[in-house]
Amino acid sequence: MVSVTSTSPYAAYQNYAASYSGTATSSTTPQQPQSQSGTDSAATSVTLSDDALAALAERDFAAVLAEAHAKLLALLEEAGRTSPVKGGKLALDLSGLDQRELFAMSSDASFSPDEREAAGLEMQRRFEAALSGPAAIAEVIGNYVGLYKAAAAYLDSLGAEERASADWRAGRDAIAEGLKQLQTRPGTLPDLGPNDPVALYLALTEAGKGVEPSMPDLASNARTTLDRLYADAHARGKVPTFNRNTIVGQYIDVSGFSSGALSSIVLDTAGQFNAEETSAARSALHARSGATLLAGFQDANKSGDPTAFSRNIITAFSSLSAEERQAAGWSDQLYQAAMQSYVTTTKLMDMFSQSTGGNNSGAPNLASLLGGMQ
Secondary structure (H helix, E strand, O other): OOOOOOOOOOEOEOOOOOOOOOOOOOOOOOOOOOOOOOOOOOOOOOOOOHHHHHHHHHOOHHHHHHHHHHHHHHHHHHHOOOOOEEOOEEOOOOOOOOHHHHHHHHHOOOOOHHHHHHHHHHHHHHHHHHHHHHHHHHHHHOOOHHHHHHHHHHHHOOOHHHHOOHHHHHHHHHHHHHHHHHOOOOOOOOOOHHHOHHHHHHHHHHOOOOOOOOHHHHHHHHHHHHHHHHHHHHHOOOOEEOOOOOOOOEEOOOOOOOHHHHHHHHHOOOOOOOHHHHHHHHHHHHHHHHHHHHHHHHHHHHHOOOOHHHHHHHHHHHHOOHHHHHHHOOOHHHHHHHHHHHHHHHHHHHHHHHHOOHHHHOOOOHHHHHHHOO
């Protein structure tokens, strides 16, 4: 049984991330990796790839720390806040920090406890967003392989410093062992102990303890940011406008706002925004949603996998909060249609494979046939 109680907001997804509850109070230098062969052993060190070494050479940890401090300061000033958390929830959009900066923020004593907590919450939020779609599919089809592969891909994408830590190694090794167990029992959740970040994610989600954005705080931040943009326009002697083609005014571009911030403007539960502001936010959000759907379609078209498009929609839908889906106009009917399409297509592919004897008879499978018809 996986415990969902932890003093760490990121909880390793029980310790695999920054151990700031224990080490961040004294350490300002990341753990250095030790040479080792293999990627799935139980050792606590890991050999860095050429790409990882190149990244380290390009920007050392001191530079990462400096950039994390600068970005955080700018975000706090823009939102008019002194702390990135409020009431145990994220009160600041940290999506602009890359993974190395976020890990630095979570693990270095030069950041305040609130700032380290915020980094931990953002790390948890990103992990949950990466697993939400695969978890929804796993629940329907009764197969956990895709979920554990998604977790492996996410952990492998993290920064070099984090991948050099013993906590990351423990989580990655647990996932590697989980994939081995799933080879023979794909429908049974692996029993991997407390280091399994996937099992902890599922337990937290079931208990309703996942990280959700604070819409009131995001709305307050957005209001402050808009007011600052207006003040800047007036200081330049120009009239702020949402008309991109303005000649005399200063265009207020909200396309760079996070999806959460745009959603808080569109929903406007506290009546803080005018019709022009909500219209601009809605247009930006719809443009972003359209781009997501188009990218999902193009990716599916290239893959040759008949289930890819519906799977991409499920993943995108599940990664958004309920408020973000509402603001973007992504209804539950869209999710249900995508899920039904995925399940039906998967069953047809299985039936086709069985009727033709699968690859063992030398007959092509359905996915390869459809790929060849493109």
